[in-house]
Amino acid sequence: MYRVDLNADIGESFGNYTIGMDAEVIRYITSANTACGYHAGDPLVMEKTVALAKAGNVAVGAHPGYPDLMGFGRRNMKVSPAEAKAYIKYQVGALKAFTDAAGVKMQHVKPHGAFYNMAAVDEDLAAAICEGIKEVDPDLIMLGLAGSKHIMAAHKVGLKVASEVFADRNYMEDGTLVPRSRADAKISDPEEAITRVIRMVKDGKVTAVTGRDIDIKADSVCVHGDNPKAVEFVRTIRERLTAEGIEVVNIAEVIR
Secondary structure, rough: EEEEEEEEEEEOEEOOOOOHHHHHHOOOEEEEEEEOOOOOOOOOHHHHHHHHHHHHEEEEEEOOOOOOOOOOOOOOOOOOOHHHHHHHHHHHHHHHHHHHHOOOOOOEOOOOOHHHHHHHHOOHHHHHHHHHHHHHHOOOEEEEEEOOOOHEEEEEEEEOEEEEOOOOOOEEOOOOEEOOOOOOOOOOOHHHHHHHHHHHHOOOOOOOOOOOOOOOOOEEOOOOOOOOOHHHHHHHHHHHHHOOOOEEEHHHHHHH
């Protein structure tokens, strides 16, 4: 039996600014990565997002980023392992206050943006993130880039771990994502993206930008729903996965 989780980054609105289409996309995903106030989100949005996920029977995860609101957490920052660990504990702890108040068990942690990408190739940074997660709650699942330092660090620290793949992003031969600064970073054809996801889940393979097939493990697929067309894609990918005999369930059920 094939199983996979569908995750999306939500709760990224803050103050007077609305970002994303959370109420629409949450209908089709199984895990929600919730912004924790550093790169996006605010306390009211965090509380609302947890309530939205609870009502939709969607698992809640923390989506901590660098303290870079103006850059949406996508700018690289040079921080020490001690700083990175504290950033994780601060943000995960903040979201945990809202999940505890709502009677919801937090499922996972997925770093955001540059925090995620830098830790994917930096062993010390990945270790600091995983240590921070474990110190807040050792039962949390680390959701990280398949085949990256995220996964290695989580195993080493003793966290449960899930490997993430991306529906609409291209891959380098080393398994990292093609940088967003490149024209070929994203896959714009929905049919191509869905076909690639099905192959990643069933065959454990994806074609890199070089044309070479690489091995990949797909426990969870990241999808984006920040516009009406993207929400339609999320709906379609879930329907296609089901039609292919792939059960769509939350991360905890995939890795149990």
